Amino acid sequence: MALHFSSACFSNFGRSTVPAVRAAASDQGGVAVKTAEEEKVKLGGSELKVTKLGIGAWSWGDTSYWNNFDWDDRKLKAAKNAFDTSIDCGLTFFDTAEVYGSRMSLGAISSETLLGRFIKERKERNPDVDVAVATKYAALPWRLGRKSVISALKDSLCRLELSSVDLYQLHWPGIWGNEGYIDGLADAVEQGLVKAVGVSNYSEKRLRDAYDQLKKRGIPLASNQVNYSLIYRLPEENGVKSACDELGITLIAYSPLAQGALTGKYTPNNTPSGPRGSIYTPKFMTKLQPLINRIKDIGEGYGKSPTQVVLNWLIAQENVVPIPGARNAEQAKEFAGAVGWKLSNEEVEELRSMASEIKPVIGFPVEKL
Template sequence: MLGGSGVAVTKLGIGAWSWGDTTYWNDFEWDDRKLKDAKGAFEASLDSGITFFDTAEVYGAGVGIKIVLDYFLLYCSFSRSFQSNPDNLLMLMTFRFIKERKEKEGVEVAIATKFAALPWRFGRGSVISALKGSLSRLGVSSVESYQLHWPGIWGNEGYLDGLADAYEQGLVKSVGVSNYSEKRLRDAHERLKKRGVPLASNQVNYSLIYRNPEENGVKAACDELGITLIAYSPIAQGALTGKYTPANPPTGPRGRIYTSDFLSKLQPLINKIREIGGSYDKTPTQVVLNWLICQGNVVPIPGAKNAEQAREFAGALGWLLTEQEVEELRSMAREVKPVMGFPVEKL
């Protein structure tokens, strides 16, 4: 369940940040092959039993803010060919396609999306307006979760009131926040509680090598208040998969974070992850995702770029590391200097 909302999701979801994005992922270009791969990731996730998908109105922004990903999410599920005309996309992503899949296969798709707290958006009405735009692009009447993507520079009380309005109007089944500190989280929980609206989730950067939520009180506050922690970048943007080495660092912006020097210092931990995974016949990716699941009250949302990755993520479910293995990995991870997180965490 997402917090106390009553909304059920799979224990692991799929983050859609990389789908269509060219500012951080995909080496600044997007083509039919990558689109086909992402479509395969969506379908393979459903085939593997993963039905929780997290998107946002600013994903795939490129230059300026183009609200692309909401279109793309349902488009990937049901389109058989790529057409770049947005009007054609709208025709493809109506709610009846989800209904058809549900009726034929019994698949329940849970969608989470987010409100961008941009400086020129003011008050509770801006939340409702943005949400209705996302619902229109998604072709649905409501979503399972609507989250504030980051704390606003101002107007946060109005944004929270907007979330409560959306919940009361039946436009969302649960509400959440993202990148919220402990204090902001507690304040948001209290304000929504006065409206009788449960704060269901806080989506934050959390992985074996980025454990800031454990250190800054966010994880403990989530556990105390009954708020689900949704972990983005749970495999450290690929650094914990073992596919990158000092001689083969990631390309693009990630290469400036996960440098050859950083990857050299990470290798002992990667070797231990591989060793533990070998005893379960699991990959490093599956081990580090399972490590997060073992923390309790955590739903990781790794980003799948293709069907193979989606199927691999599903292999993180259905088993658990021992308490000794969990602590052994945490202890070794302390020797790795943490990378810088998303700056809005400090707003």
């Protein structure tokens, strides 16, 4: 398919912080009032601060994996409500990518375009709202050299209607040209187009190489975004999590709910629709039920849903920022309830132990590159 790349349009939005008030359970069991700003964390060694939990926008505009291969006005309205509710609940970190919903991925409308539109409309009502935007560069085989990174970034900024983004990431390792891509990330920082840079789906070795290359330019590698959930703990097993901790790189966890399998919504008789159905089969969901039941039991003790327990488990791993995908307001509101409290160490380890008895599903092939 033909791809057209331009870098002609920019629009400026001012950024300032309005601390939203949130409640968080204290160690004594009481309630301590904190602001969203106080609950923010730095991404790696960068100066960029984001909320402890972000929102993934993969499903917005997508028709190749999500939305049952269809996109309409009802789903558009639901995505807009998910964005606004996230902001209202103090979740202001949004992750998208140039391939989400785009023509190159056979989507209906670019997720970047939708996110940019949502931000613009929100700022018209509330000019002081502070939104942290992360997007990604697609390391396509025909893209060569550092200039391709800047060109793609400017296209993303055009779709987002922003003059800069907070975090720019390499979506996956390139088949070749990775050193040029890393230099392109550094160039983007030096040109003031991004505040921080990261990678995604990087193995331990590639992660260390990227870290060292950026360090020579005096720029920290802020993050590595990988598939990570209670039932997909490959980052713990392949050295990625320990390398992130050692080097001071934040692990951003995508698919933290195992694409809905850990929410308690699905059963052996009610499996996910679309491509997810071939991954989370009735057989797999049967094996998963004891863990789901225990997650529900633990959640009841805190007045929390299974979704909130599973997300809190990831936050408890420290140096991890989960980014569940919100397709509607109800999901966004539920995600917000995953922060401000903490599972006990015993519960964290019990869930890991139970999950270790379940053979994990297959991840994405890019993790092997």
